[in-house]
Amino acid sequence: MIRTIENSNGIVRFAFKESIKQLENDKKKESLIFLHFSYGGNRFKYSTGYKSCFMDWDFDKQRIKQTKSNIINAIEVNEFLSKIENVIKKEYSRLIADQIVINNEVLKEFLDTYLNKNVKVDNAKPKTFFEFCEEFLSQKKKISPITKRSYKQTLLKVKNFGIDNNEKIDFNSFDKRFVLNFIDYLEENNFSLNTISKHLKNLKTFLIGASEKRLINNLDFNIKDFSVAPQETTAIYLSEEELNKMFELDLSDKKHYELARDVFLIGCYTGQRISDYNGLTTSSIKKINGKDYFTIMQKKTKVKVNCPITKKIKYIMDNRYNGLPPKKMLEKDLNKYIKIIGEMLEVNESIECVSNKGGNEKKEFIQKYKLIHSHTARRSFCTNMYKKKMPVFDIMLFSGHKTEKEFYKYIRIAGEERASHIVDNGYFD
Template identity: 40%
Template sequence: MSKYINSTAGSVRFILKEPNSDKITPIIFDFSFGRGKRLKCATGFKIHPKFWDSKNQRIRAVSTISNREEVNAKLRDIETSFIKSVSFHHNQGNDIDRKFLKQIFSNLTNRIENESEDKSIDFFEYADGFTEDKQRHIDKTKTITLSKITLRAYKQTIKKLKAYSKSYDPNLDFDSINLEFYYSFIHYLENEGLSLNTIGKHLKNLIAILNRATEEGINTNLAFQHREFRRVSENTTSIYLTTHEIEKLEKKDLSDKPLHEKARDIFLIGYYTGQRVSDYNGLGINNIRTFEGRSVFEIVQQKTSKTVYIPIHPKLTTIFKKRYKGKMPSKMPEQLINKYIKEVARSVKINEDVFVTRTIGGKKNTDSIKKYKLIGTHTARRSFCTNAYLSKMPVIDIMAISGHTTEKEFYKYIKVSSQERAIKIADSAFFQ
């Protein structure tokens, strides 16, 4: 007998095919083994979701189910025997692919492998399971709001795909997602009146789902990897506020409008820290550190998990002392910040015309929009980066605060005209 312990990275789950059904639904065997190796097939057992314990992956202790112990024991046997068999072949150096796994499962359960006993997962079954997995991950890890927003975006994409399928292709599945589908789906979304960038986000989500399904061996149709099957996008009109406009916001007396005042102050925190709204909205005393007598914000950026340190600007210190007893304004819903900061900007006459070009419903439209209408929580961060650059702060220092990882990414982000950049270059030592 070997003295060494052999192991496998594989894991088994038993899940319901339709966990939200009001009827009985099959219990599915779900095995993952390394990157891109996954097997899902029917166990032959069915149960009503209300009798299923999803945490323990077994049938609940219900007196009306006479064979509960027998079925649960069978599920345990399948799990134990399957893992043992896969581990043995893995440690023997055998190539463990999905076909091999299916054969192990088939032999184990004494079934002849066919369509009725190993039913393939169709696209919408997989897509719904994809979002359920992400939801379970969020619930388990208490993941940040950004992940919940991403999950909602996936669900919206799947909803659009189901609506498309209902109208154009009732049999939409993995094998029918090709270039013909790609252009048809874009046309459908254009007729829905969606902007080009919104269409691009739906395509991005679809490609992410297809990539995952391909890695797990569920999808074998690689038409989506064609160079034409890609996310579409166009440059958006993003504005920044000049230092003069920021000063106008700062000086506006809003003591008779406490909500507007609070929204403006949170916006200024965003401007003087250069962070995303998810990081600057809700900062507190526990985010302050002192180094060599200097107070700084310590922020773990939610999107990147990177820790950044930002000197606390004297103007923020004044705001905290004057209006918040030395503390910081409490967190405010982002939609309210967006609403009130626009109204404050309008009141101080940040109202120059900005020409915005967007592709909506497949047609380019150019509109003249007042600048204050384009201001939102993200304008604070973009304004910091742009004004810090124009003030001749070294780009590497700005990036250390903003969290941009490459200069190419940074220069695409800031809003500096060719004339402004030329003036900045003219002030460099080379031209003196």
């Protein structure tokens, strides 16, 4: 007996909704593209949602012309057509294999689900800009509490700007005019240039998210407008000599000062952020190839680093904390006490500080000890290791900087000291 095997894939073709004869008379007239699927003597028709015209359509390939067509997303549309052709064939084969009854309703339900057409959207109450931002923050992964607080502060500033200026803030409020007025508002409220830059950067994050969801229809909206170059801050570092004096200072009769000093020094010797060096425990200590390390999962970057427990760190732990890392201290207390310790050590060098606040530039000289704070530890590590000629890539391994550009912001060598460092590296005779 002679017999044939039925095509279990079905046959797909793409064609216009209108007849070819109609479209040939007006070759620029657009028509919906439909998927036609023939299976087991039945025919199923489904709108792709895309349109084309006679002159842009390749009837042999059943795709939009990509070489002569002026359609900039021709490749994207053609890829979509190929994708739904493949998925409906695969689904049809699966249904046959599972002996499921196949009809047009089943195929339509499948494609609607595949293309997310079955997802119900609640259009009863459109989200306001601020509701969108709150939802955006709640869905944002890998965001630290500090960063989240910064975003919320930005939203509060934008809300207050709207209230104080009797202006309703919605998705289409954001244009060049808004940026200039918002900057003026922050300057009038005596915010520094760096704070203004931070708030614009945070706002830009929300606006990019809203723009991607096509919630912004303002033709004057340009994300590039939401940028102000931050001013480089006057940040100092403590030299090896200054750190040694701090290490040797007897603070045994002032235990709260002693704790602040020891926590701070561990930051200077490991190069970590305060969120990582303040509050280390015995579970942080690991032995690698016979040597002790602090194994730290950095809270901001979620990167694991192994910081050697140096002789000085070990001395601090063994002689003052029974072999344990010093306990955690409130950052505000650490910043307060470490400045007092700097004053005790007579770290009195005058540092020129330039700031821009309320739109006005201010220049003043401040004694170095008044500028010491928790972040000085990290800058001290990076700068001192750089001066010791440790390769930048190796320093970054401990500090957790992602790029050299970001790393070099932490190098605080200027003037005569930097010139001397370059000469010592052998670049001049």
